[in-house]
Amino acid sequence: MKTLDFWFDTVSPYAYLAFERLPQALEGISYSVRYRPLLFGALLKHWGQLGPAEFEPKRAWTLRQVHWQARELGVELALPAxxxxxxxxxxxLALACGDVDGLPNRRVVEALFHHVWRGGGADASDPARLQALQAELRPALDPQGGEVKQRLxxxxxxxxxxxxxxxxxxAFEGKLFWGLDALPMLRAAMLGDAWFDGPWNEVARPQPGVRRR
Known part of the structure; x- marks a missing residue:
């Protein structure tokens, strides 16, 4: 059985769509998934980037695109307020609900994504909704405790x-596949496509000739 690490932040609609689509994209392949929460904002800060929803033209495009993609994939989606x-x-909360390995299972991650993206357009940060979600999931650890904070x-x-x-x-066997549209590429790698033994490294060799910062 092949093992995948699915890195996610519930703020990302693309992560939600990829989560929903993964079983269909990898149909016929024996695999297990470790769901790994992180803070997308920390990645952006580290690399000196803005998020796709942090400047208006791209924010509007992102929300329109994911709504269209959800329709095409047959996935329910309601944009949060x-x-x-x-x-x-x-x-x-994801980590507070961790299993033996300290990571959340698919049921927990599904509940978190649905809270955001199937909430009927409600505010994902609404305290009452968050309290109800926590009561539903019944975490073993305190989501505000030091152990959970350190783990995240x-x-x-x-x-x-x-x-x-x-x-x-x-992540699969040392290779990283980013984005919803990378699922077919991931499937090819898991099926042993020879492209990943040579061109995978070769095509990334050219160095940037211009740097804007």
Missing amino acids: QHPFNPLALQR RALTEEAIALGLFGVPTI
Whole structure:
């Protein structure tokens, strides 16, 4: 059985769509998934980037595009009342519900994504909704406790060290696959496509000739 690491932040609609689409994209392949929460904002800060929803033209395009993609994929999606929002409480709750390995299972991650993207357009950060979600999930650890906070920091630092720059990112055998549209590429790699033994490294060799910062 092949093992994947699915790095996510619930603030990302692309992560939500990739989460929903993953079983269909990898149909027929035997695999297991470790769901790894991180803070997308920390990745952006590390690499000196703005998020796709942090400047207006791209924010508007992103929300239009994901709505269209959801329709094409047959995935239910309702945009939250505010976006971007602070996902910290949800990311901590994910880890507070961790299983034996300290990571959340698919059921927990699904509940978190649905809270944001199937909430009927409600505010994902609404305290009453967050309290109800926590009551539903019944975490074993305190989401505001030091152990959970440290674990989320450690996972985010691990992601940065691995070279992650966005979500969703799926790690497979040392290779990183970023974005919803990378799912077919991931499938090819998992099926042993020879391209990943040579061109994968070769095509990334050219160095940038211009740097704007």
